[in-house]
Amino acid sequence: MIQTNKTVYRKFLLILGVIALFFLPLAVTNPYVMYVINLILIYTLLALGLDLIVGYTGQVSVGHGAFFGIGAYVAAILSKNLGFSFWVNLPLSIILTALIGFIIGFIGLKLIEEYLVMATLAFGTIIWLVFLNWTDLTGGPMGIAGITPPPPIKIGTFEFVFFQYQDYYPLLLLFVFLGILVTRLIIRSGFGRACTAIRDDELAAQSMGIPVFKTKVIMFTISAAFCGAAGALYAHFLRVVSPETFTFSMSVTILTMVMIGGQGSIAGAVIGASILTVSSEALRETPELRMIIYGFLIVVMIMFFPKGIMGLFQLVKRRLQKRTIQTPETTPEKEGLSYEH
């Protein structure tokens, strides 16, 4: 009885929190802060997407910055050349990015571990060079400016406009919640469990009858689709895209967000995206120092807390519970002994 009361109470709090988040712009008057928060939301979507393939399926990609770029450039090109609105561009961006994700996944996922990392790296670099050199379509180094903001929506007497940052925020928040919902649905489904099985032991998963390659490719495609959505949202938010945003370092940034937050955890993706975005904006005045700290943070985290902040949380929680309950979420660490080969 007490238990159910507690869960009801928790659910209530959760819903309250979610609703409260939508009204955040009322409390924040500084447009720059709103801008940073919006960036966090876009990065959260990216981290969620990458986590699907890295954290839940155990396949590492350092090419997701390119998927982000494809999403952004598709939206930008459609908006600029054909005058399409955001509402048309978004689904088209997602579909096209997913399609390219599918092709890349289909070609690349036959490779394992380092070889997959190399292949995604090569792919990401090629896409970036295409953004940089296909001047007729992408504007080359100049990028594409003057992308239109999403047109307003009218529901009854309410009109939602998306011109300023605080107007754009609920839209982004909606997509982040949608992303979280989709992620939860996937990882709780049989398909999601197949993915975690592949992550934990690929051979065992295969012997259990899981179609390993097919599962990986589908997850990779979904993961790319997340980045495509983030890209379209980014293009219509910043209203300018240029190639240097989508270099290798973008892919690394997203991966770092996932690693620092903690792989295989929704909360981890949110935390990683928040920390990295806020710290990089806060250190904007000292750009060299920012990157030094940033790199240092990556090395220290990966050396001493390889499971990220969520891993740390769980460790602390388990200590507090004095090992009364074995939390089911702990995943066995994949031992990659470097001395064995």
Place this chain on the structure above:
Amino acid sequence: MFVDQLINGIVLGSIYALMAIGYTMVWNVLRFINFAHGEVYMGGAFVSLYLLLLDTPIWLAYLGGVCAGAFLGYLMEKVVYMRMRKAPKLNLLIAAIGISIVLQNVAQYIWGATPERLNSPFLSKNFTIADMEINQHYVFIIILTILVMIVLELFMNRTLMGKAVQAASQDINATQLMGINANKIISITFAIGSAVGALAGILVGPVFLVYPTMGVFAGLKGFTASVMGGMGNIPGAMIAGLLLGIIESFAAGFISSGYRDAVAMVILLFILLVRPQGIFGKIIQQKV
């Protein structure tokens, strides 16, 4: 035009070959890709540049840069990688990326982002051979690269230390059982690979300038060459490096210079998918 591109290709290829050696040697003993290797290339060039500013003789400045590069590689291994021997490969990879971000920005913090030219006694002179002009510094690069390759080959096959490194690359655990200090072998491997990488950076400095992010693409190319040659295969890496430089130069000259860097990436993808053991082959890591 054809000969021009061929010469450019051979010069570039020499640099890639030198870079590839570092990747392939580290792969041999630790089975991982040291993504921070490009930073050794940059670090060596910067130290040389700095030494030249202090009025050091050129040969000493170059040598100092090479030593600094070797030390940087040694340090990387001792401070970070050695503590991560049991960690998954992905973690090592991310640590390497972190190191390279730190080093790039430390360089920028100390020396600034503006590209600087490293001095070379040969740069402003050309040889003229039958209507063809060849820059002396280019010749210097090629000669030095050949020299390094010969020395490295002798070291690996004729010295006890080199043989220990070779043994370690076959089975590091067994090597340790034989009474060879595995950590020492790993350190030596890092130092040698890094010294060669730093030399590449120093040789390039007079032509393509020295700046904090110079190692990024050089690293990618060197790494592509090491995959092309077959990971772990040192002579393979050298030949593949040369090949890559030549292919790239011709592609840039006859197709499009904007896609120069894409050529290496396309080759990398192709090799990975079609012939992951590289053109010249070498046993790759078996899945446990």
Place this chain on the structure above:
Amino acid sequence: MHSKKLVVKKMVMFLVLAFLLVGCSAKNSSTGSSNSASGDTLRVGLQAPMTGDNAQYGQDMKNGVELAFKKINSEGGINGKKLELIVGDDKATPSEAVAVVNKMINNDRVKAIIGGYNSSPTLASQEVSGPAKVLHLNMGASPDLSKTKNPYLFRVILTGSVYVPAVMNYMAKEKNVKKIAAIFENTDYGITMYDAAKQSTKDLGVDFITAEKYNPGDKNFSAQLSKIKTLKPDAVMVVGLYNEVALIEQQAKQAGLNVQFFSPDDSMYSEQLIKLGGDAVENHIFASMIDLNANTPQMKEFKALAEKNNVPAQANTAIAFDAAMAIAKALEKGGGNADKDRDALANIDISGITGPIKFDKNGDRSNTPMIMQVQNGTFKVIKDSE
């Protein structure tokens, strides 16, 4: 199941917490800024590349603006208010420029922005500063200001359509050049300059035999140069910044391409060109709006000021100094009202280091450039402005 709920709850809590944290810290800084802004300082932003390949330009511009502000502040400031400089690093890229201009306007509440240096970032960032009604005095050569329809956008340097004919005329008439090969940066700047150069060829009887492009940051030009070499041009026009100009000419000499090199504008007018290019950039010809050896009282005053503050007197330092003086003058007259500031800048008429500062209805200056050449490692005027 239970623990997952916990995680989600924690996540929501963290989100709220993180956002509050950001909100607080930023609010602190913004209240701090509004306090000081309403008190005794006026903030002006500098949008320039402070890191990356073009960092030298950013540093020069920062030096210039700081010199001007120091001078103004020591003379009592503007209407009793001191000028404060907020530096924003645009990394010479469009998306970073938008981000940084955004921050300067919304968080630091700057009244005006000087910069950027590169054309494409300026074109992107003026879409933020325009609607926010913030004066934007840029140093990019290419954007056609009338096309932006932004009344708050001005330009302190000359336009491509003024620079290019001057140098083309000189090359055709004095150097008797007939066949020109062009190599230009594949950006708004390079493309505009090349198009302007092509326009002027018809009357002069010269021809562009090839147009090679490169991307900003490229270091290897051997492919383009050996193509140009086979075509045997009389001269090569390089549109680029000092890094690229120095490298291109160096690599051209290495490849045995020994012809006259020239540039349509003064964006490579920097000591750094000589430092990087050495002998290879000797005899390089370009059109310039400023001569650092000019014998004018403004130039003398500027050089004395630079020496006193231990700042190298570079061309871009001087131009940025002029920009800062013009902005200060406009802010003084307009008194902080966005529209009045704009009108004051539009009708400004002062004499700066770079000659009279006046803007036409597009926000451009109409001074005529001079022709300069690198001789013995120094920049010499070889033809005065008309």
